[in-house]
Every structure is written in structure tokens, then in C-alpha cells.
Amino acid sequence: MDDRLERVIRQQLRKAGRQFEEAKRAYAEGRGDPEGRNPGPELYDLPTDDDGRARIVCRRHAEKRSVTVDAEGRPVCFESGHPDCEGCTEDVRDGYVETW
Numbered sequence: 001m002d003d004r005l006e007r008v009i010r011q012q013l014r015k016a017g018r019q020f021e022e023a024k025r026a027y028a029e030g031r032g033d034p035e036g037r038n039p040g041p042e043l044y045d046l047p048t049d050d051d052g053r054a055r056i057v058c059r060r061h062a063e064k065r066s067v068t069v070d071a072e073g074r075p076v077c078f079e080s081g082h083p084d085c086e087g088c089t090e091d092v093r094d095g096y097v098e099t100w
Contacts, residue, residue: 047099057098060084064100
């Protein structure tokens with residue numbers, strides 16, 4: 001490949017990468033998350049402990065837990081296919097999850 005053509009392609013790829021990162025950063029800031037973290041508890045208005053983890057009552061084990069919650073409303077203890085876990089996730093999204 002011609003050196004000049006290769007240089008132009010590399011420059012365009014770098015430019016596209018910078019534009020992508022800027023768009024990703026702008027999207028995160030628009031969602032109220034300037035550092036690109038998962039907003040989890042804040043997004044679903046859940047009470048949190050000192051470490052920023054959501055304080056929920058686990059349906060499956062009937063116990064109080066402090067857990068991280070991802071942007072889709074799934075607690076870290078979520079197990080796909082389990083009816084209690086699926087119901088808990090739906091409740092988090094709807095704002096009806098039991099908290100402490």
C-alpha cells in the first residue's frame with residue numbers, strides 16, 4: 001500500500017475514534033453521569049449505603065442486601081431465569097422494590 005494512502009487512512013481512523021469517544025462522553029453527561037459510571041441506584045431512585053450500593057430486600061432469600069445495580073435495573077445478585085430475580089428487576093425498574 002502506498003505510504004501516503006496508509007497515512008491518510010490512519011488519520012481518518014484516529015479522527016473517527018476521537019469522535020466516537022466524544023459522543024460517548026456526551027451521552028454519559030446527558031444521562032447525568034459525567035464519569036461514565038453506571039448510575040444504577042440514582043437512576044432508579046433507590047436508597048443507598050455509604051458505598052453507593054442500593055439497599056434492597058432480596059425477594060429470593062428474604063434478606064436485606066446492599067448491592068450494586070446496573071443501568072438496566074439488575075442487582076449484582078440477579079440470576080437470569082429465576083422468577084424472584086426477574087420480579088425484583090421489574091420492581092426496581094417500576095420503582096416498587098422493597099428497600100430498607
